[in-house]
Amino acid sequence: MTKIAIALDAMGGDHGPKVIVPAALMVLQEYPELCLILVGDQTELQRELSAHHAKENERLIIQHASEQVAMDESPSQALRNKKDSSMRVAINMVKAGKAQACVSAGNTGALMAIARFVLKTLPGIDRPAILAKLPTMLPDNPVRVLDLGANVDSSPEHLFQFAVMGAVLAEAVDNIHAPKVGLLNIGEEEIKGNETVKRTAQLLADNTFVNYTGYVEGNVIFQGKVDVVVCDGFVGNVALKASEGVAKMVASYMKQAFRKNWLTKVIGLCALPILKQLGRKIDVDRYNGASLLGLRGIVIKSHGGANTKAFSNAIREAINEVNKNVPERISSKLDELLGEEAA
Amino acid sequence: MTKIAIALDAMGGDHGPKVIVPAALMVLQEYPELCLILVGDQTELQRELSAHHAKENERLIIQHASEQVAMDESPSQALRNKKDSSMRVAINMVKAGKAQACVSAGNTGALMAIARFVLKTLPGIDRPAILAKLPTMLPDNPVRVLDLGANVDSSPEHLFQFAVMGAVLAEAVDNIHAPKVGLLNIGEEEIKGNETVKRTAQLLADNTFVNYTGYVEGNVIFQGKVDVVVCDGFVGNVALKASEGVAKMVASYMKQAFRKNWLTKVIGLCALPILKQLGRKIDVDRYNGASLLGLRGIVIKSHGGANTKAFSNAIREAINEVNKNVPERISSKLDELLGEEAA
Numbered sequence: 052m053t054k055i056a057i058a059l060d061a062m063g064g065d066h067g068p069k070v071i072v073p074a075a076l077m078v079l080q081e082y083p084e085l086c087l088i089l090v091g092d093q094t095e096l097q098r099e100l101s102a103h104h105a106k107e108n109e110r111l112i113i114q115h116a117s118e119q120v121a122m123d124e125s126p127s128q129a130l131r132n133k134k135d136s137s138m139r140v141a142i143n144m145v146k147a148g149k150a151q152a153c154v155s156a157g158n159t160g161a162l163m164a165i166a167r168f169v170l171k172t173l174p175g176i177d178r179p180a181i182l183a184k185l186p187t188m189l190p191d192n193p194v195r196v197l198d199l200g201a202n203v204d205s206s207p208e209h210l211f212q213f214a215v216m217g218a219v220l221a222e223a224v225d226n227i228h229a230p231k232v233g234l235l236n237i238g239e240e241e242i243k244g245n246e247t248v249k250r251t252a253q254l255l256a257d258n259t260f261v262n263y264t265g266y267v268e269g270n271v272i273f274q275g276k277v278d279v280v281v282c283d284g285f286v287g288n289v290a291l292k293a294s295e296g297v298a299k300m301v302a303s304y305m306k307q308a309f310r311k312n313w314l315t316k317v318i319g320l321c322a323l324p325i326l327k328q329l330g331r332k333i334d335v336d337r338y339n340g341a342s343l344l345g346l347r348g349i350v351i352k353s354h355g356g357a358n359t360k361a362f363s364n365a366i367r368e369a370i371n372e373v374n375k376n377v378p379e380r381i382s383s384k385l386d387e388l389l390g391e392e393a394a
Numbered sequence: 395m396t397k398i399a400i401a402l403d404a405m406g407g408d409h410g411p412k413v414i415v416p417a418a419l420m421v422l423q424e425y426p427e428l429c430l431i432l433v434g435d436q437t438e439l440q441r442e443l444s445a446h447h448a449k450e451n452e453r454l455i456i457q458h459a460s461e462q463v464a465m466d467e468s469p470s471q472a473l474r475n476k477k478d479s480s481m482r483v484a485i486n487m488v489k490a491g492k493a494q495a496c497v498s499a500g501n502t503g504a505l506m507a508i509a510r511f512v513l514k515t516l517p518g519i520d521r522p523a524i525l526a527k528l529p530t531m532l533p534d535n536p537v538r539v540l541d542l543g544a545n546v547d548s549s550p551e552h553l554f555q556f557a558v559m560g561a562v563l564a565e566a567v568d569n570i571h572a573p574k575v576g577l578l579n580i581g582e583e584e585i586k587g588n589e590t591v592k593r594t595a596q597l598l599a600d601n602t603f604v605n606y607t608g609y610v611e612g613n614v615i616f617q618g619k620v621d622v623v624v625c626d627g628f629v630g631n632v633a634l635k636a637s638e639g640v641a642k643m644v645a646s647y648m649k650q651a652f653r654k655n656w657l658t659k660v661i662g663l664c665a666l667p668i669l670k671q672l673g674r675k676i677d678v679d680r681y682n683g684a685s686l687l688g689l690r691g692i693v694i695k696s697h698g699g700a701n702t703k704a705f706s707n708a709i710r711e712a713i714n715e716v717n718k719n720v721p722e723r724i725s726s727k728l729d730e731l732l733g734e735e736a737a
Contacts, residue, residue, distance in 0.1 A: 269635025292612030
């Protein structure tokens with residue numbers, strides 16, 4: 052690894068520095084060439100470092116920022132009024148070339164609005180999209196889904212751009228050759244779906260840059276058959292959250308069932324290591340760190356409620372994207388595409 | 395219960411008469427005033443009845459139909475070419491007043507197209523919608539979600555009509571007073587969502603007929619906080635199938651975890667009754683039987699892969715809707731609404 056610096060919005064998320072500082076310390080041990088910049092309230096960050104018997108050094112720098120974007124603040128308000136927020140300052144550092152990536156667990160809408168305003172989109176990209184990696188039935192084949200809520204009412208051209216970005220990420224970061232790209236629809240037959248989906252399918256079928264494999268239904272997301280699933284941000288966000296909701300419901304009923312009486316409790320105790328192992332397999336923490344793709348810079352969004360382990364994975368995702376030059380690769384793929392169209 | 399007759403598309407679904415005939419026999423034992431009409435191939439149905447030591451009688455009638463709609467047939471083809479299909483004949487019986495409802499496990503698109511063509515929509519309803527009941531974290535509070543795929547690109551007016559129909563069903567069939575209706579969105583804040591959702595929210599907020607409680611996110615569907623969730627058919631279908639996909643993935647990993655070695659197998663065997671009980675709580679079979687709402691007649695769609703127990707629940711749903719006069723109730727609610735608008 053060449054020397055890289057990553058700016059962390061250290062005040063973001065439900066837990067702020069209490070989670071982000073120990074996550075930073077954990078990841079620094081793994082990557083000797085890494086420098087992390089903790090952006091946020093200097094006093095609070097120093098106190099948190101002390102609590103972990105750590106202090107500032109050349110690889111762990113505090114960059115003071117006097118404000119914070121609230122989790123429920125409107126993106127436009129955050130963009131206008133919070134010029135010295137930890138989120139804004141962290142993104143500014145990417146713009147200024149002082150950091151090669153930024154990681155935040157803060158307000159998604161504000162992060163997207165500020166990142167787009169400060170960094171701008173890549174040439175050929177109309178709108179950035181949010182991509183997350185999700186587990187599937189095949190443990191070695193996670194799936195990348197985009198967009199998960201950066202846009203609503205995406206046009207076929209936007210969805211096509213999402214497909215290109217998703218494929219580039221899968222190829223660059225996860226070394227998948229010619230990643231299989233599916234388009235989310237309500238049936239696998241050609242006649243199904245709305246006009247946007249049908250026109251997107253045409254664009255994808257006609258191109259030679261994306262390995263488009265056809266429509267996929269909601270349940271197919273988790274089967275591990277495709278590497279990338281493309282959809283509008285409204286649909287993707289609902290599907291993601293509905294999936295989380297079902298997983299929580301199953302877990303809640305399971306807890307109840309094992310707590311019913313002393314016998315079920317004993318059995319539950321015996322089954323606990325097995326269930327924990329199961330939990331690790333479909334571990335959302337492992338996949339924490341969604342990518343804001345299509346920007347002139349790398350921005351990673353951590354889940355707001357992330358714990359130390361989960362946030363550390365978001366930092367690792369940022370490191371991977373820096374090492375693989377994701378924005379440059381998307382940009383050069385788009386150049387090829389535009390060149391072909393012009394020819 | 396007054397005497398009622400229900401037509402069953404006995405050839406529909408993945409298993410046809412092998413599932414539908416025993417399900418019919420099961421439900422007939424529970425309702426002494428019920429008459430079921432098995433619509434389909436006479437020879438095959440008689441053979442299936444014999445296999446269950448049963449035969450035609452005044453409460454179990456065979457209505458011959460020479461054709462079948464294939465599960466992958468296009469709705470328009472089925473509508474044009476399959477005039478003597480078991481599905482079409484069953485719906486015709488509702489139209490002719492020979493049956494008060496029809497139940498089919500066949501091709502959803504074809505069922506919707508034929509039902510709409512034969513029965514027509516209720517006055518004031520532009521488009522029918524598919525509603526299904528789903529389990530939530532609160533065992534006594536299932537949630538009704540519509541539309542699940544009958545429509546794509548629904549307008550705010552359509553979504554408003556879905557809200558009215560869902561509320562009427564929850565009140566009539568499940569005796570919920572002033573059922574809470576939520577609108578599916580990608581955030582709970584007023585500023586979030588696409589234009590259609592925002593305008594629908596306005597229509598719902600302005601009305602006094604539906605107990606509208608605001609936006610709900612995908613995960614909230616399964617929390618049991620609202621009785622009805624309204625959404626466009628594209629979004630609803632993707633959310634439902636994504637949820638099924640996650641549930642299957644969890645079950646698959648759980649099986650693997652318990653099969654790992656002899657010790658985990660022994661623990662799995664002990665835990666089996668508990669896990670089965672858990673399965674019953676979030677039992678999709680229990681909720682089998684989606685309603686095609688907004689038609690001048692009752693049509694229930696069973697899951698294509700339904701087993702006997704699941705299909706019998708779809709028949710029970712039909713009986714409930716007949717007993718509660720669901721189409722008439724929707725119609726009279728719409729009359730009130732139109733009356734208020736005119737006043």
